[in-house]
Amino acid sequence: MWLVDMSLNSAETAPTAWWARAPAIVLDVAVGTALLYFLGWVRTDATYRTLNVNVSMLSLNPAVYVYRGFIVLLPAILLLGFIVVVASALHRRFVVRTPDTHKGQGRVRRALIAIRSAGWLGLTTTATATIAVVSQGGAPPYWLPYVLAASSAALGYADQSAAAKTHKGGRSRGVRASALVVLSVAGTLMIIMSYAERLGVQQGQQFLATAQDQPTVTLHTKERLSIAGAGVKVVRMTDEGSEFHYRYTGLVLLIRSGDDYLLAPRGLTPDSPRPVFVVPRDKGRLDLGTW
Structure with missing residues (x-):
């Protein structure tokens, strides 16, 4: 007991x-x-x-x-x-x-x-x-x-x-x-x-050091943006029926932050200027994984 x-x-x-x-x-x-x-x-x-x-x-x-x-x-x-x-x-x-x-x-x-x-x-x-x-x-x-x-x-x-x-x-x-x-x-x-x-x-x-080896992204926008840098190219689209009128190539994606894309030129080097472009998602279309 x-x-x-x-x-x-x-x-x-x-x-x-x-x-x-x-x-x-x-x-x-x-x-x-x-x-x-x-x-x-x-x-x-x-x-x-x-x-x-x-x-x-x-x-x-x-x-x-x-x-x-x-x-x-x-x-x-x-x-x-x-x-x-x-x-x-x-x-x-x-x-x-x-x-x-x-x-x-x-x-x-x-x-x-x-x-x-x-x-x-x-x-x-x-x-x-x-x-x-x-x-x-x-x-x-x-x-x-x-x-x-x-x-x-x-x-x-x-x-x-x-x-x-x-x-x-x-x-x-x-x-x-x-x-x-x-x-x-x-x-x-x-x-x-x-x-x-x-x-x-x-x-x-x-x-x-490896930015030039990263896959680039293609950015399509309705309006021309202040995006420029080493390796970045912009083309004015001639298709009037398209929703987007400008195409930017030679960019790499740093990170997707909320509703924004943070992009940088693919030609970045450790000694070059490091511009960063913040593009809202509603202002463009991003095609990932292109070279």
Whole structure:
């Protein structure tokens, strides 16, 4: 009878525990989705900025940004997981398995001092570079987020290892640990954002380099439009019974955004001007896949 009561009590408490975790699960999913959307937006903005298109002109589905953000975040997660596995293996090899003798403790203490010194040196360098960049109004160097993330993680590891050895903690150590976690996360996020932007720029440059190999589109319009560029030709149609009176060739389709077509000359190169033509769908007919 006692066993039956215990099973009933456990069955009653399980749904309560699940519902108690539901808000946290929803919050984690929302934060993760927002992060993916943001990284996808950074990548997309870099791509179309390279093509002389403002991302605000695009009417892309939010799922597109989330998917592109996932493509950006996946390699970062794999690399971060590899670093954590290697760091954990080194910690077990040189710290956990170190004999608890005077000589072993001295070796661990010297290693922690070296790690802490490197961490403080990195944070000092990061702060100095940030102040210099802000005072001059320039762009931060590419290495700054890497040094920030690595230095913060090194200091956090040294503090946690020292606290585990001495069994000392306290409120001040907790505040410092939280600050180091924030700095490490900020540096990691900056690294991922830089990777997303680099990936977007590379995609835009690849399109410019291969624009002449892309299938062209033929645009038929009722009125003559201000469309001109390398390889673009316009012909006045003589068929009076046709709905369209002008035909443009030598164009490539950048993207279809809502009710607009974004077109560019097929003769684009990385060093040439990059005109973009926005043509509403109701002002013309687009024939895709022609050469």
